[in-house]
Amino acid sequence: MLRKIAGRLILYTNLFVAVLLLLSYTAPFINPSALLFPAFLGLAYPYLLLINLVFLVYWIIRFRKELLVSLVAILIGWGHLMNFLPLNFSGETEPAGNGDETSVRIMSYNVRLFDQYKWSKEENSTAGIFALIDENDPDILCLQEFYTRNRMGQREADVRRSLKKYPYYSVYYTVKSGPSSGVGIATFSKYPIVRTSRIPFDNTMNQAVYTDISMGEDTIRVFNIHLQSISFGQRNYNFLDTLSLKYSNRQLEEVKDIGMRLKDAFVRRADQSKIIHNYIADAPHPVVVAGDFNDTPTSYSYMKIKKGLEDAFREAGHGFGNTYAGELPSYRIDFILYSKDLEATDFSRIKSRYSDHFPVTAALRWKLPVADEE
Numbered sequence: 124m125l126r127k128i129a130g131r132l133i134l135y136t137n138l139f140v141a142v143l144l145l146l147s148y149t150a151p152f153i154n155p156s157a158l159l160f161p162a163f164l165g166l167a168y169p170y171l172l173l174i175n176l177v178f179l180v181y182w183i184i185r186f187r188k189e190l191l192v193s194l195v196a197i198l199i200g201w202g203h204l205m206n207f208l209p210l211n212f213s214g215e216t217e218p219a220g221n222g223d224e225t226s227v228r229i230m231s232y233n234v235r236l237f238d239q240y241k242w243s244k245e246e247n248s249t250a251g252i253f254a255l256i257d258e259n260d261p262d263i264l265c266l267q268e269f270y271t272r273n274r275m276g277q278r279e280a281d282v283r284r285s286l287k288k289y290p291y292y293s294v295y296y297t298v299k300s301g302p303s304s305g306v307g308i309a310t311f312s313k314y315p316i317v318r319t320s321r322i323p324f325d326n327t328m329n330q331a332v333y334t335d336i337s338m339g340e341d342t343i344r345v346f347n348i349h350l351q352s353i354s355f356g357q358r359n360y361n362f363l364d365t366l367s368l369k370y371s372n373r374q375l376e377e378v379k380d381i382g383m384r385l386k387d388a389f390v391r392r393a394d395q396s397k398i399i400h401n402y403i404a405d406a407p408h409p410v411v412v413a414g415d416f417n418d419t420p421t422s423y424s425y426m427k428i429k430k431g432l433e434d435a436f437r438e439a440g441h442g443f444g445n446t447y448a449g450e451l452p453s454y455r456i457d458f459i460l461y462s463k464d465l466e467a468t469d470f471s472r473i474k475s476r477y478s479d480h481f482p483v484t485a486a487l488r489w490k491l492p493v494a495d496e497e
Contacts, residue, residue: 134189137178141196144171148200151426155389162389165421169207169454172197206420207455209437209444226468226488227314227338229459230261231413233349233480236270236306239277248477253285255475259484262313263336264289265347265413269309272300279303286311291336293319297328310334310347317342322402324395327351329417331399335408341489344406348399348414350424351391353384392417396424403428409462411487415480419454432460433467435485440470449479459485466490 143164150165164171175193182190197204238248245251256264264286271279279294280303286292289311296307308330310319318335331348403410412432418424420434436444436455446457457480461467469486 133178133181134192137175137182137189137192140171140174140178141192144168144175144193144196145199147171147421148203150421151423154423155386155393159386159389162423163385165423166385166419168203168419168421172200172204172207203421206434206437207443209440211439211441226486227263227343228259228261228484228486229263229265229345229411229413230256230259230482230484231265231267231347231415231457231459232256232482233267233415233457233478234270235268235478235480237277237282238477239270239272243476243478245477251475252477255473255477255482256286257288259471259473259482260288261484263345263411264311265345266309266311267347267349267415269294269307271304273304289313291316293332293334295321295330295332297330308332308347308349310345312336312345314338322346322348322398324351324398327391329395331395331414333402333406342408344408344410346399346403346410346412346414348412348416348428350395350415350417351388352417353388388417389423392422392424393427396427400427400430403432409464409489411462411465412458412460415457417456419456425458429460432462433465435459435461435467435470435487436472436483438470439467439485440472442472444472446472446481446483447479448474448476448481457481457483459483461485461487464490 146161147164147168150161150168153161155162175197179190179193179197182193232252234252235242237252238245241248271277271282275281283292291312291314292309293316294307294309296305298307299305306328310316310332312334315337316334317337320333322331322333324330329349329351331346334345334347336343336345399412403412410432412428416422416425416428436458444455445453446455447453459470465487467485467487469484471484473482473484475481
């Protein structure tokens with residue numbers, strides 16, 4: 124009797140998490156401003172997937188037809204799974220760039236203020252960031268949380284000297300502490316920049332810019348974006364590190380505070396993603412979108428920006444591809460997207476600990492006309 128009850132309990136639990144997994148698939152299509160619950164389920168997608176995989180293995184071991192519950196739920200979300208763990212077996216890689224105007228290597232890196240406050244606890248982290256960039260040698264470099272101040276070695280001119288491979292650049296400061304210092308976003312290029320413009324977001328330190336870059340006979344528009352941060356305080360991080368189910372008033376208040384911060388970030392990113400989507404739709408050139416989305420592939424903001432574009436990780440990446448290296452559970456929140464005029468021949472995530480983000484690079488090339496592909 125007890126065995127039968129336990130079996131039913133396991134099955135009902137399996138059905139419940141399978142339904143939650145299915146509901147998580149709606150997150151990219153529902154604006155959090157209209158309905159918030161799917162956004163939280165989208166954030167939980169990797170964990171719901173893992174739990175369903177555990178149930179799937181359990182039923183396989185027992186040779187039970189109940190395995191179809193989780194199997195069907197997982198297969199329905201195959202597209203989401205490929206955003207999370209792509210299956211690329213061709214092994215084709217191409218060292219794009221290096222003066223070849225038919226291909227280009229892009230790097231996106233949230234440098235966390237060049238680790239000026241030593242969050243990473245790495246020695247010589249600022250020099251390490253510049254050495255890492257030099258070693259990977261991208262043609263176009265998109266930096267978020269770019270930071271300079273009027274101090275020897277930390278001025279904008281000092282940063283430009285450290286990035287002397289890039290004669291062309293544009294810098295926009297959201298928070299200015301001087302004529303050429305503050306916190307902002309920067310794009311550096313080996314190729315001439317012919318136009319650049321800021322994409323304004325209201326009431327936030329986050330921002331986006333686009334830069335038109337001339338490469339021989341072609342021009343690409345590079346969007347360098349940093350979507351709304353969650354803005355957790357140290358108290359929030361400390362609470363998550365010591366979380367236990369005591370159901371005290373203080374704990375409930377902390378959970379409520381975290382929930383409200385997540386809600387605000389979801390809604391703001393949704394608005395920002397719609398603005399960027401409109402700019403992409405109006406672009407007169409093939410586009411590349413690089414940056415810190417502060418959101419996952421199972422999110423409304425990612426899907427809104429990606430509409431009509433390809434994801435370099437999905438097309439040429441391997442493994443899980445998580446890019447957040449901070450105190451919270453790691454997700455893939457840094458992306459390189461591109462127009463269908465281009466194709467990705469390589470994607471890399473570089474596991475360095477100089478920032479709370481791993482830099483990502485993609486090798487892109489212009490697609491050959493169909494007649495020339497043979």
